[in-house]
Amino acid sequence: xxxxxxxxxxxxxxxxxxxxxxxxxxxxxxxxxxxxxxxxxxxxxxxxxxxxxxxxxxxxxxxxxxxxxxxxxxxxxxxxxxxxxxxxxxxxxxxxxxxxxxxxxxxxxxxxxxxxxxxxxxxxxxxxxxxxxxxxxxxxxxxxxxxxxxxxxxxxxxxxxxxxxxxxxxxxxxxxxxxxxxxxxxxxxxxxxxxxxxxxxxxxxxxxxxxxxxxxxxxxxxxxxxxxxxxxxxxxxxxxxxxxxxxxxxxxxxxxxxxxxxxxxxxxxxxxxxxxxxxxxxxxxxxxxxxxxxxxxxxxxxxxxxxxxxxxxxxxxxxxxxxxxxxxxxxxxxxxxxxxxxxxxxxxxxxxxxxxxxxxxxxxxxxxxxxxxxxxxxxxxxxxxxxxxxxxxxxxxxxxxxx
Numbered sequence: 001x002x003x004x005x006x007x008x009x010x011x012x013x014x015x016x017x018x019x020x021x022x023x024x025x026x027x028x029x030x031x032x033x034x035x036x037x038x039x040x041x042x043x044x045x046x047x048x049x050x051x052x053x054x055x056x057x058x059x060x061x062x063x064x065x066x067x068x069x070x071x072x073x074x075x076x077x078x079x080x081x082x083x084x085x086x087x088x089x090x091x092x093x094x095x096x097x098x099x100x101x102x103x104x105x106x107x108x109x110x111x112x113x114x115x116x117x118x119x120x121x122x123x124x125x126x127x128x129x130x131x132x133x134x135x136x137x138x139x140x141x142x143x144x145x146x147x148x149x150x151x152x153x154x155x156x157x158x159x160x161x162x163x164x165x166x167x168x169x170x171x172x173x174x175x176x177x178x179x180x181x182x183x184x185x186x187x188x189x190x191x192x193x194x195x196x197x198x199x200x201x202x203x204x205x206x207x208x209x210x211x212x213x214x215x216x217x218x219x220x221x222x223x224x225x226x227x228x229x230x231x232x233x234x235x236x237x238x239x240x241x242x243x244x245x246x247x248x249x250x251x252x253x254x255x256x257x258x259x260x261x262x263x264x265x266x267x268x269x270x271x272x273x274x275x276x277x278x279x280x281x282x283x284x285x286x287x288x289x290x291x292x293x294x295x296x297x298x299x300x301x302x303x304x305x306x307x308x309x310x311x312x313x314x315x316x317x318x319x320x321x322x323x324x325x326x327x328x329x330x331x332x333x334x335x336x337x338x339x340x341x342x343x344x345x346x347x348x349x350x351x352x353x354x355x356x357x358x359x360x361x362x363x364x365x366x367x368x369x370x371x372x373x374x375x376x377x378x379x380x381x382x383x384x385x386x387x388x389x390x391x392x393x394x395x396x397x398x399x400x401x402x403x
Contacts, residue, residue: 017370017394018360019162021349026098026122027090028161029083030110030142031130033103034066034073034303040106041066044073047105062264065307075302076106078331079130082300085337086128093341095348095356098122104145111149118159125161126347127391128340130299132168134369135211135219135233139166140378140390147389162371163392164343165360168236169243169367172339173330177240177296178247180327184292185250188325192290195323200289203255205276206241207313208297209304210260213270221374234258234272239364240296261308276309277316290323298329299336305329347371 035044044066045059066073079101087099098120102113117125127146131138143163150156167173181204192200211233219225220232228235237258245251259279263271274282276293283291293313295305309326317324330336345357360368373393380387 017372017374019347019371021347021353021355022124022126022162023349024097024124024126024162024344024347026100026117026120026125027086027344028110028113028117028125028127029079029086029099029101029130030127030146031079031101031103032075032302033106033109034075035106036072036076038067038071041071044106065303069303069306073303074306075300076103078300078302079103081332082130082337085332086340089337089341090344093345095341095345097344097348100125104142110145111153114146114149114153114155114159114161118153118155123159125159126344127161127163128343129163132166132173132299133208133233133236133297134166134168134378136215136378136380137209137211140373140380140393143373143390143392144388146391150391151389161391162347164347165371166236166369167339167343168240169362169364169369170339170343171361171363172335172337172342173299174240174243174363175335175339176330176333177244177294177327181244181292181294182248182250184294184325184327185248185254188290188292188323191323197289200323201255201287202290202292203257203283203288204245204251204292204294205279205283206237206256206258206294206296207261207276207309208237208258208295210263210272210275212265213272215378215380216272218376218380219378221370221377223374236364236366237296239366241294243364244294244296261313262304276313280313280316280320280322284320284322288322290325291317292325292327294327295329300329300331 035041041063042056042059045062049059083099083101090097100113100117102108102110104110129142131142146161150159150161185202188202216231216233225232241256241258245256257279259274259276260272261276263275265271280291293309295309298305314324342357342361346355346360348356350356362368371392375394377393
């Protein structure tokens with residue numbers, strides 16, 4: 001194991017935000033977390049909404065989603081399975097790296113996991129988070145949570161934590177959706193044909209988590225955002241949708257669209273639209289008879305997938321007479337797990353100092369993304385005017401200017 005050391009986060013990246021390979025000695029699987037029983041639900045939701053002053057009676061409205069499933073979110077079991085799959089793939093490639101797991105909002109908490117990592121003698125950690133896209137909640141908030149945890153545990157400067165790039169464009173993330181959309185199209189067409197609707201219109205509906213419009217406008221580097229026709233968050237999803245469709249001959253000519261789900265917060269605050277249920281009603285009114293719903297914003301079938309899509313959107317389709325097929329998320333799909341280890345390998349220095357995996361695979365036209373986030377990327381100023389410390393960024397408190 002490495003000896004105690006200090007490091008300067010300004011070192012080791014180039015003008016494109018790519019970090020030099022390093023001899024990491026552990027991998028951190030970082031995720032959102034979720035309750036594992038009825039008594040956990042409200043404390044978990046308090047963690048998620050900390051600092052927003054939301055009373056328990058309003059949290060209980062959201063809690064019904066969890067309570068309907070025994071108070072258990074599937075996300076923790078999914079992360080245990082993903083951790084085991086990552087360990088198996090690393091071992092199969094002869095990569096001797098332990099995998100640790102830490103959550104932002106429920107046990108195992110990331111701060112406790114960092115203490116465990118340090119106590120086990122590790123000093124250089126590469127983090128993989130279960131969020132593929134760029135915005136405050138899916139990237140920067142993870143980087144902030146790690147920055148805050150390092151400070152609060154006294155490990156700042158003693159434990160180095162870097163982060164793999166946002167991987168919405170990586171083949172390991174895209175290919176499971178290609179497989180799922182192709183199968184979904186075949187299923188919907190077969191069911192419509194069996195009902196005598198041989199010429200029925202089918203639509204591919206890409207769906208992701210809605211976020212406040214202000215967060216969407218702040219997503220990604222400012223110079224890139226200025227070049228796009230929409231915000232970076234939406235543009236990344238549209239880019240993934242194009243990449244998926246380009247690989248499915250059977251999808252040629254099939255209309256597609258990007259919609260949003262899981263809006264929360266005050267009604268007067270604008271969020272990205274349209275909501276999937278509103279969009280489904282519009283499609284049905286325009287003659288669509290079947291939909292293939294593709295949750296490209298999610299890496300696993302956690303609560304917002306099984307409730308907002310498998311329950312609410314499915315019920316909406318039943319009311320509208322739409323044939324419904326929901327594509328699976330990557331979960332522990334073989335290609336997704338291989339892709340995670342590819343992302344680790346492109347950052348991990350081998351005995352010769354070169355990365356174990358040369359090159360940076362990318363399927364979408366907006367990739368590959370940065371290893372080191374640019375100044376003010378996805379920034380969100382807190383109510384008290386502070387900006388939290390981060391990892392894997394040039395806009396940390398070191399104050400490094402963009403190169």
